[in-house]
Amino acid sequence: MENGGYRFKKITEDITLLYGFPEECCMYAVKGRDKILLVDTGMGTGDLNKALAVLGGGLPALVFNTHGHADHCGGNRQFPEIYLHEGSYADADRAEEEKKTLPGAEPVEGILDYDWRKCPVHEGNVFDLGGKTIEVLETPGHTPGCISLLDAEDRILFGGDLVVSNDHCSHMLAYVEWFSFSTVSVETWYRSLQKIKARQKDWDYILGGHDAFLLKPYYLDELLDMCRDILNGTARPYHPQLKPVYGNISCWKLEREHTAVLYHDEVIFDKK
Ligand SMILES: [Zn+2]
Known part of the structure; x- marks a missing residue:
């Protein structure tokens, strides 16, 4: 399999997007002088x-x-150890089972199979790749354990599923499903979006988990704006009737030009 079965798209001199199966996330490799960093492992289709x-x-x-x-x-x-936030441990443990329900996630023959070790990361941790450092930001919202990775040298923020375009709104159903079973509120998500907004002097673009292109800051600004409307009670959403897709879960949908938010009445504010 050429390139391990992945297609590559060069984003900058040192950052490459790895495409695999359509259902899996966008993965990114960041090359330093001494180390190479991989953002997410997709579904392991290659x-x-x-x-x-x-x-x-x-x-x-x-x-x-x-x-x-x-x-x-x-x-x-495929790796002996993985860096992730402790808030993602339980999800990651479930992922192997969850994966079996996803199309195209058949195991690839002859690939390394580790009982991988969890290496916890926290706000402010910095990883030196050689000539380039990667800073961890805790950004709960899409899930409680979400992190973003800031590559200040390349002026890129890897946001995972924190910022997603409306092309992938269907993906954001998972986000609503999550909201319904955990307590990650719009309020918490809004704080995380504000945190990455506050660091905008350090980045020009966001690379997200489901858009294979550089997201300009207005994607973030639209989401911040919609969060404010939801939190203020001034949002004018519509009900998309999502029941056939996600069991009994229904939600509101708010849209702007480039982004969309799906949310649930019971998880707008943090539980006191
Ligand atoms: Zn996700």
């Missing part, structure tokens, strides 16, 4: 070590999960 060897020329790899959904950490078993 040989990620081979892809990293092609891109990194044998540099040691640091592998991260932005959160624990199966389309982002389904390839974890």
Whole structure:
């Protein structure tokens, strides 16, 4: 399999997007002088070590999960250790089972299979790749354990599923499903969006988990604006009747030009 079965798209000199199966997330390799970093492992539909060897020329790899959904950490078993937030541990443990329900996630033959070790990351942790550092920001919202990774040298923020375009609104159903079973509120998500907005002096674009292009800051601004409307009670959403897709879960949908938000009345505010 050429490139381990992945297609590559060069985003900057050092950042490459890895495309796999349509249902899996966008993965990114960030190459430093001494190490190569992988943002998310998709569903493990190819040989990620081979892809990293092609891109990194044998540099040691640091592998991260932005959160624990199966389309982002389904390839974890190809690596001995993974960096992720403790809030994602339970999700990541469920991912192997969850993965079996996703189309195209059949295991690939002859690939390394580790009982991978969890390496916890926290706000402000910095990883040195050689000539480039990656900073961890805790950004709960899409799930409780979501992190974003800031590459200030390349002026890119890897946001996972925190910021998603309305092309992938269907993906955001998972986000509503999550809201319904956990307590990640719009209020918490809004704080995370504000946090990355406050760091805008350090980045020009966001690379997200489901859009294979550079997201300009207005994607974030639209989401912030919609969050404010929801929290103020001034939002004018409509009810998309999502019942056939996600069991009994129904929600509100708010849309702007580039982004959309799905949310549930019971998880707008933090539980006191
Ligand atoms: Zn997700």
